[in-house]
Amino acid sequence: MVIFGAGGDLTRRKLIPAVYYLCRDRLVPEQFAVLGVDRRELDDEAFRERLDGGSREFIGAELDTANWQRMLQCVHFLPGDFTDPDMYQRLAGRLAELTEADGMAPNFLFYLATPPRFFAGISTQLDRAGLLEESGGNWRRVIIEKPFGNDLQSARDMNRQLHEAMDEHQIYRIDHYLGKETVQNILAFRFANSTIEPIWNRQYIDHVQITVSESIGVEGRGSYYDQSGALRDMIPNHLLAVLSIVAMEPSNSFNADAIRDEQTKVLRAIQPLSHDEVLTSSVRGQYGPGILADGTRVPGYREESEVAADSKTETYAALKLMIDSWRWAGVPFYLRTGKSLPGRFTEVVIQYKHGPNIMFRDSLLKREDVPPNTLVLRLQPNEGIGMNFNAKVPGHSTHLGTVQMNFRYDDYFDNAPTTGYETLLHDCMTGDATLFKRADNIEAGWELVDPVLEVWSALPVRDFPNYAAGTWGPTAGEQLLKRDGREWRACEACHTNVT
Numbered sequence: 001m002v003i004f005g006a007g008g009d010l011t012r013r014k015l016i017p018a019v020y021y022l023c024r025d026r027l028v029p030e031q032f033a034v035l036g037v038d039r040r041e042l043d044d045e046a047f048r049e050r051l052d053g054g055s056r057e058f059i060g061a062e063l064d065t066a067n068w069q070r071m072l073q074c075v076h077f078l079p080g081d082f083t084d085p086d087m088y089q090r091l092a093g094r095l096a097e098l099t100e101a102d103g104m105a106p107n108f109l110f111y112l113a114t115p116p117r118f119f120a121g122i123s124t125q126l127d128r129a130g131l132l133e134e135s136g137g138n139w140r141r142v143i144i145e146k147p148f149g150n151d152l153q154s155a156r157d158m159n160r161q162l163h164e165a166m167d168e169h170q171i172y173r174i175d176h177y178l179g180k181e182t183v184q185n186i187l188a189f190r191f192a193n194s195t196i197e198p199i200w201n202r203q204y205i206d207h208v209q210i211t212v213s214e215s216i217g218v219e220g221r222g223s224y225y226d227q228s229g230a231l232r233d234m235i236p237n238h239l240l241a242v243l244s245i246v247a248m249e250p251s252n253s254f255n256a257d258a259i260r261d262e263q264t265k266v267l268r269a270i271q272p273l274s275h276d277e278v279l280t281s282s283v284r285g286q287y288g289p290g291i292l293a294d295g296t297r298v299p300g301y302r303e304e305s306e307v308a309a310d311s312k313t314e315t316y317a318a319l320k321l322m323i324d325s326w327r328w329a330g331v332p333f334y335l336r337t338g339k340s341l342p343g344r345f346t347e348v349v350i351q352y353k354h355g356p357n358i359m360f361r362d363s364l365l366k367r368e369d370v371p372p373n374t375l376v377l378r379l380q381p382n383e384g385i386g387m388n389f390n391a392k393v394p395g396h397s398t399h400l401g402t403v404q405m406n407f408r409y410d411d412y413f414d415n416a417p418t419t420g421y422e423t424l425l426h427d428c429m430t431g432d433a434t435l436f437k438r439a440d441n442i443e444a445g446w447e448l449v450d451p452v453l454e455v456w457s458a459l460p461v462r463d464f465p466n467y468a469a470g471t472w473g474p475t476a477g478e479q480l481l482k483r484d485g486r487e488w489r490a491c492e493a494c495h496t497n498v499t
């Protein structure tokens with residue numbers, strides 16, 4: 001496994017811990033090596049020391065010293081610049097040395113943990129150095145990090161450049177959201193339970209909400225974030241990935257392409273917003289100074305380091321999308337994501353339609369006293385699934401109260417600490433691309449986001465900042481649902497999970 005960008009944050013916080021878990025659980029081959037590539041001047045020993053100091057804390061109490069040391073001995077380092085063609089000759093030489101010394105079958109996984117501007121160049125150089133040629137049954141695979149493009153055109157360009165260097169089956173575009181057990185569990189919940197799927201459609205479901213709420217601000221990532229913004233950073237990848245799993249049709253097998261076909265189909269069935277619709281179906285916001293629920297005062301976005309003092313970048317984005325399909329016609333999907341909101345949580349809310357409530361018409365209960373059922377898929381934290389339904393409050397008169405049936409992962413399964421990356425690394429090594437994005441899937445996502453980007457850039461905002469840190473975003477975000485007679489579900493986790 002070759003990691004480009006081995007001196008970076010992702011390697012330290014996620015990839016090395018993930019490799020550790022895979023080694024500990026004997027999920028990598030006996031003969032396995034990691035070769036880090038980066039412009040830092042380090043040798044094998046210095047790189048190991050760096051990881052020993054930098055990655056341990058991301059494993060925490062779980063760390064088993066013997067396994068950790070064994071893993072470190074598999075790690076090597078090659079200093080070099082990604083843009084230097086000679087470096088790839090040295091890389092080929094180093095790989096030959098490592099694989100010959102250990103008599104390894106040379107399968108190579110190249111992980112591009114680098115800023116996106118290097119994705120195409122590294123792939124081209126790997127190809128030129130002959131490192132992507134698959135022969136004798138040995139594979140060559142490349143994991144590409146996010147963000148994949150910053151609009152439709154750049155995503156298409158990147159796909160084209162990657163395809164010049166290798167075949168689609170060698171490309172693994174990672175979205176770490178798909179590595180989360182809880183996201184994968186949506187598929188199990190929908191398709192392994194005969195009571196769920198029959199009511200998963202427009203006949204029963206009123207609308208769907210998908211929220212990725214972050215309580216932190218940009219935390220030192222200002223220079224990246226100010227170029228990107230909430231919409232680009234979260235929606236084409238994470239939120240649409242979750243949406244496609246919630247809304248896809250069942251595939252006729254668990255084959256990677258069968259599942260990804262269905263995910264792309266559902267994205268293609270979403271009506272792209274016209275420029276007029278962008279004005280009514282999208283909301284953008286930027287936080288100003290505020291006070292979090294725990295009393296901490298936080299600065300506004302424009303005061304964060306490496307952020308322009310007059311930045312027009314959004315830190316909150318919400319969209320209303322409609323899917324043109326027999327299953328979903330008329331059922332809005334509301335998506336929202338933002339920074340410096342009151343809590344850190346990711347959830348999908350399925351709100352069912354009101355029943356006819358005929359039995360209660362002679363009681364004093366009004367229709368609004370009988371809240372609709374909701375199903376909440378909690379992706380993080382408190383991973384699980386909750387069903388809210390109505391029950392009779394004990395007593396002589398008919399009063400209803402909403403109660404909750406709650407499944408928590410922790411109560412049933414050993415929720416081993418994971419980074420989310422180990423599942424994806426393991427899948428890549430075993431050639432299972434189900435949880436990775438295909439070129440068409442990426443482009444289908446950008447096709448939906450592009451019109452919003454166009455309108456937003458043509459109409460610069462005048463009211464930023466328009467929400468205080470620690471609040472639920474701009475009032476327009478609430479209005480997006482209120483206009484339809486709906487509201488965002490109140491967050492239960494927020495009081496305990498402000499970070």
Ligand SMILES: NC(=O)c1ccc[n+]([C@@H]2O[C@H](COP(=O)([O-])OP(=O)(O)OC[C@H]3O[C@@H](n4cnc5c(N)ncnc54)[C@H](OP(=O)(O)O)[C@@H]3O)[C@@H](O)[C@H]2O)c1
Nearest residue numbers: 005007008009010038039081082113114115116145146147
């Ligand atoms: N960090 C995360 O948690 C996270 C999460 C999801 C996705 N990602 C994605 O993962 C990728 C890597 O992120 P990161 O946070 O690890 O980035 P990073 O900390 O900037 O790491 C990139 C590494 O590559 C090195 N580098 C830059 N230019 C180079 C060159 N020309 N030749 C050789 N080495 C070079 C950097 O060295 P210098 O330090 O000297 O520049 C740094 O060590 C990005 O695409 C990011 O969007 C990251």
